[in-house]
Amino acid sequence: MPISRRLPRSIATVCLSGNLLDKLEAAAAAGFDGVEIFEADLLTFEGSPADIRRLAEDLGLSITLFQPFRDFEAMPEPQRARNLDRAERKFDVMQALGTDLVLVCSNTQEAAIDDDARAAEDLRRMAERAAQRGLRVGYEALAWGRHVSRWKHAWKIVQQADHPALGLIVDSFHTLALGDDPSSIADLPGEKIFFVQLADAPRLSMDALSWSRHFRNFPGQGELDVGGFLGAVARSGYAGPISLEVFNDDFRAAPARLNARDAVRSLVLVEAEAGLSELPDPPRSDGFAFLEFAVDQTSRRALGAFLETLGFRLAGRHRSKDVELFRQGGINLILNAEQDSAAAEHFQLHGPSVCAMAIQVDDAGRAMARARALLCSEWQEQRGVDERVLPGIRASDGTLILLIGPDDLGEGSTSWENDFHMLPLPVEDGLTRIDHVAQALPTGSMNSFVLFWHAVFGLDAQAPVDLADPQGLIRSRAMVSADGALRLPLNISESRQTSTGRFVTAFAGAGVHHVAFEAPDIFAAVRAMRARGAATLPVPPNYYDDLAARWGLDDALLDQLRAHDVLYDRDAGGELLHVYSRPFEGRFFFEVIERRGATGFGAANAPVRMAALARL
Ligand SMILES: O=C(O)c1ccc(O)c(O)c1
Ligand SMILES: [Mg+2]
Numbered sequence: 001m002p003i004s005r006r007l008p009r010s011i012a013t014v015c016l017s018g019n020l021l022d023k024l025e026a027a028a029a030a031g032f033d034g035v036e037i038f039e040a041d042l043l044t045f046e047g048s049p050a051d052i053r054r055l056a057e058d059l060g061l062s063i064t065l066f067q068p069f070r071d072f073e074a075m076p077e078p079q080r081a082r083n084l085d086r087a088e089r090k091f092d093v094m095q096a097l098g099t100d101l102v103l104v105c106s107n108t109q110e111a112a113i114d115d116d117a118r119a120a121e122d123l124r125r126m127a128e129r130a131a132q133r134g135l136r137v138g139y140e141a142l143a144w145g146r147h148v149s150r151w152k153h154a155w156k157i158v159q160q161a162d163h164p165a166l167g168l169i170v171d172s173f174h175t176l177a178l179g180d181d182p183s184s185i186a187d188l189p190g191e192k193i194f195f196v197q198l199a200d201a202p203r204l205s206m207d208a209l210s211w212s213r214h215f216r217n218f219p220g221q222g223e224l225d226v227g228g229f230l231g232a233v234a235r236s237g238y239a240g241p242i243s244l245e246v247f248n249d250d251f252r253a254a255p256a257r258l259n260a261r262d263a264v265r266s267l268v269l270v271e272a273e274a275g276l277s278e279l280p281d282p283p284r285s286d287g288f289a290f291l292e293f294a295v296d297q298t299s300r301r302a303l304g305a306f307l308e309t310l311g312f313r314l315a316g317r318h319r320s321k322d323v324e325l326f327r328q329g330g331i332n333l334i335l336n337a338e339q340d341s342a343a344a345e346h347f348q349l350h351g352p353s354v355c356a357m358a359i360q361v362d363d364a365g366r367a368m369a370r371a372r373a374l375l376c377s378e379w380q381e382q383r384g385v386d387e388r389v390l391p392g393i394r395a396s397d398g399t400l401i402l403l404i405g406p407d408d409l410g411e412g413s414t415s416w417e418n419d420f421h422m423l424p425l426p427v428e429d430g431l432t433r434i435d436h437v438a439q440a441l442p443t444g445s446m447n448s449f450v451l452f453w454h455a456v457f458g459l460d461a462q463a464p465v466d467l468a469d470p471q472g473l474i475r476s477r478a479m480v481s482a483d484g485a486l487r488l489p490l491n492i493s494e495s496r497q498t499s500t501g502r503f504v505t506a507f508a509g510a511g512v513h514h515v516a517f518e519a520p521d522i523f524a525a526v527r528a529m530r531a532r533g534a535a536t537l538p539v540p541p542n543y544y545d546d547l548a549a550r551w552g553l554d555d556a557l558l559d560q561l562r563a564h565d566v567l568y569d570r571d572a573g574g575e576l577l578h579v580y581s582r583p584f585e586g587r588f589f590f591e592v593i594e595r596r597g598a599t600g601f602g603a604a605n606a607p608v609r610m611a612a613l614a615r616l
Contacts, residue, residue, distance in 0.1 A: 005234075006276075006277065007238075007240065007241060007271075007276065008034055008064070008241040009032050009033050009034075009241065009264065009267050010036060010064040010242065011035055011036070011244045011245075011260065012036035012038060012065075012197070013027075013035055013036065013038045013041040014036075014038045014040070014041070015245065015246045015259070016256040016260060017252055017254055017256045017259070018256045019045065020037075020041045020045040020052065021045075021055060024052075024056055025256075025257075026256035026260040027059075028059035028061050029257055029260065030260035030261050030263060030264045032260070032263075033061070034062040034063065034064035034241055035056065035061050035063060035064065036064055036065040036103075036243055037052065037067075038068075039067065039068065042097075048096065049093050050096045052097055053097050056098075057098075062099075063097050064101065064240075064241045065099060065101045065102070065103055065138075066090070066093065066094050066099050066101070067103035067105075068104075069087065069103065069104045069105070070104075070105060070107075070108070071083075071107050071109045071112070072086075072087070072104050072107065072122065072126065073107050073112070073119040073123055073139075074107055074112050074113045074114075074115055074118045074122060074147070075107070075109065075113070075122075076113060079111070083122070084125060087126050087129065088129065091135055095133060100134060100135050101138055102135065102137055103140055104126070104138065104139050105141075106139070106140065106146070106149065107147070108142065108146050110146065112146045113147075116157050119148070120161040123157065123158070123161045124162070124166065127161065127164075128163065136167065136194060137166050137167075138166075138167050138195050139154050139166065139167070139168060140168075140170070140174070140197075141174055142174060143173070143174040143177045144209045149178065150175070150178060151168065151170050151174070151180065151182075151185065152180075152184075167193060168188070168192055168194060169193075169195045169196070169197065170185060170197070170233065171196075171199070171245060172197065172219075172226045172229040173197075173200075173212055173224070174208075174212075176201075176229060177208050177224075182232045183228075185233055186231075186232040186235035190236040190237025191237070191239075193236060193240070194240065195241065196242055196243065197243050198229070198230065198244055198267075199217070199244065199246045200218060200219045200220065200222030200224050200226050200266075201215050201216050201223070201224055202215060202217070202222045203222075203223045213247045214247065214248065215249075216246040216248050217251075218447065219244075219266045219269065219273075220266045220269045220454050220455055221266065221451050226270050227270050227274050228274075229274075230274035230276070231274040231275055234274055234275065234276055242267065242271070244267065250444040250446070251447075253444050254445070254448070259448070261375055262447070262451055264375060265375050265455055268373060268374055269374065269454075279373055279374075280366045280369045281370070282367075282457055283359075283361035283363065283367040283370075283403070283458070284481075285359055285457065285481055286360045287360055287433060287434060288357060288358065288486070289358040289359065289360040289404040289408075290332035290333065291333055291334070291354055291356070291358070291437065291512075291515060292334040292343065292355055292356035292357075292358070292400075293333065293334065293354055294336055294343040294346040294347035294350070294353055295337050295347065295352050297322075299352040302352075302584075303335060303584060304324065304335060307333060310328075310517075310534055310581065310590060311328050311428045311528055311532065312326040313326065313425050313426075313428060314425075315422060315427060316417075316420030316423060317420060318338075318419055318420055318421075319419055322336075322338045323336045325416065327427045328517075329427070329428070330433045331433060331434055332416075334356075342355065342356075342379075349509075350511060351507060352584070353507060353511050354399070354437070354512035356399070356401070357400070358402040358404050359401060359402065359403060359404060359457070360404050361403050361405060363406075364391055364403040364405035364408065367403045367457075368391045368403055371456050374456055376394065376452075377393065378392070378393060379392040379393060379400060388408065388419065390402045390404065393456070395449070395452055396449050397441070397442075397509055398509075428528075430521075430528050431517040431518065431519050431525060432519065432520060433518045434515060435517060435595070436487035436489060436593075436601065438489040438490075438491060438516070439488065439490055439491065439511060439513065440492075440493075440499075440511060441490055441492045441500075442504050443492060443494060443504075446475065446477060446490060449490050450477060450479065450490070453479040454479065457479075457486065458482075460480055460481075461477055462479075463477075464477045465603045467603060467606040467610065468610075469493070469497075469498035469499055469500070469607070469611075470610065470614045471497030472493055472497055472498040473498075474492065474493045474499070474500045474610070475491070475492050476489055476491045476492075476603065478490070478601060484599055487601075489601055498610070499513070506586075507587065511588075512588055514588055515590055516578070516593045517592055520594065521594065522564070522566055522577045522594035525592050526579055526592070527564070529581075529592075535581075536564070536581065537581065537582055537609065537612045537613070538612055539562075539565045539567065539608060539612065540611075540612075541562070543567070543608050544558055551570060553568070561577070566579045567602055567608060567609070568605075569603075569604050571599060571600040572599075573595075573598045574597020574598045575597060575598055576595060576596070576602050577594040578592065578593040578594070578605070579591070580609055580612075582616065583613065589613075
């Protein structure tokens with residue numbers, strides 16, 4: 001039974017960077033209804049709690065919760081009595097803030113007594129005092145609580161305390177981190193759940209506290225079933241706010257407004273997963289319809305010539321714009337040197353680079369509706385008379401993503417001819433399609449990109465891998481569609497000296513740093529490329545000696561690999577053979593890949609590639 005209702009959206013100030021005012025403004029701008037005020041943000045703020053109340057009011061935000069109140073229940077004397085005085089002072093702050101709810105998280109102190117009756121008694125007393133002021137107390141089990149770490153245990157204590165001003169607070173992280181089952185939250189009386197906090201996280205093997213304090217992220221960015229958790233909450237009849245509470249090292253440094261927009265995007269997604277709302281299905285994709293490079297006249301000549309060595313041919317010239325189409329097999333690459341265009345702007349900022357990716361989708365209208373619901377900004381290029389309009393959205397870094405429906409640029413369709421004077425040249429087919437497009441991301445932005453590709457296109461994030469560059473570590477995560485037709489590895493580096501770091505710093509931000517083309521016969525493709533003057537990225541002999549040992553390859557195959565600078569890997573699906581071009585003007589490079597069943601990206605070979613790039 002779907003329960004379509006819009007619950008208020010809230011975010012904890014700890015999720016966002018800046019001072020308290022920055023945080024409030026970012027939350028309001030993103031469209032949140034309310035905020036949880038974290039005590040640390042209040043303590044470091046210049047203004048009084050009453051000032052904060054006014055600021056929030058002016059921004060249209062309610063203050064949904066004040067937190068955390070720590071180490072309260074089941075203490076020995078004299079702390080036990082002192083804790084009630086401490087609570088009274090927090091109540092003063094809450095009244096000045098204009099919020100009626102405080103979060104008490106389960107006690108982590110060694111001195112805490114393992115006695116549910118005592119805990120219940122303490123919480124009941126606190127609730128009595130809160131009630132005298134019209135306030136409420138919510139009790140949350142921290143996954144690392146000294147004696148109370150699970151929601152069922154916290155609920156038992158809340159029931160035992162039996163006071164109308166005391167309720168339960170559930171937090172998806174604490175429940176899912178312990179592998180605890182959230183489904184019976186659905187059986188609680190919804191009105192006794194006072195507040196709901198959501199956070200996702202990658203699966204990591206470490207203690208819950210460190211995991212929670214540094215690696216939480218927004219729903220859809222991690223691996224926990226937050227949608228299932230929220231579904232159980234919704235079935236209880238809970239009608240309060242849904243609040244994001246994320247402690248994350250990157251988020252503390254991320255631009256608050258962009259991060260707040262991601263926060264809303266994650267809520268839209270998880271609400272739909274929980275059955276609280278509907279979202280158009282993600283597109284099914286056959287892969288990339290084309291890639292567009294921003295160039296000027298000079299770099300177009302250079303890139304065109306470079307592509308020709310890889311077997312691409314000039315296949316068409318745009319009817320009204322300074323744009324050329326290069327083709328090979330089913331691969332379309334557009335070189336855009338048009339003045340006063342989005343491409344020209346991109347070129348000014350980044351130099352020759354990929355400025356747009358066109359993705360083939362089963363239904364462009366539905367894909368756009370989903371993107372819009374997920375707060376993507378729509379984009380439309382100026383167009384000439386009779387030119388087709390390709391609907392587009394912007395990715396996290398501003399890269400343009402065009403959505404190509406089945407009738408727009410289909411295989412053998414005449415629609416290219418609509419916009420281009422096509423040249424009657426035979427197209428080569430040594431390379432057949434775009435296998436993947438790899439991007440270098442600025443530090444701290446992995447979660448934002450993962451959410452974009454997961455939410456809008458339904459791609460799944462593969463497990464992160466660490467790649468060793470001679471100058472530092474690169475973290476890589478591939479976003480892949482269910483059938484593997486759309487693959488986008490995302491790379492990030494803390495060091496500015498790695499191939500990824502150099503790319504991001506030298507070329508002003510995120511961008512495509514390599515494009516991989518599929519070849520049915522990689523050795524034939526390399527021979528053809530070399531015959532046209534393309535140089536492959538050299539591979540040291542040591543690599544092949546080790547390959548022989550690792551995989552027990554026969555000498556004939558090894559000789560072929562060695563002679564063609566082809567790298568080899570194997571995964572559960574099968575074999576992977578790949579080879580790299582030299583970089584174009586020290587920027588991006590191309591990969592040729594032959595998949596013999598493998599679904600990965602040859603991560604084991606990345607250090608060899610990066611060392612070769614560093615030597616150049
Ligand atoms: O990390 C903590 O201490 C902490 C505090 C309050 C919360 O609501 C929470 O989920 C964690
Ligand atoms: Mg919490």
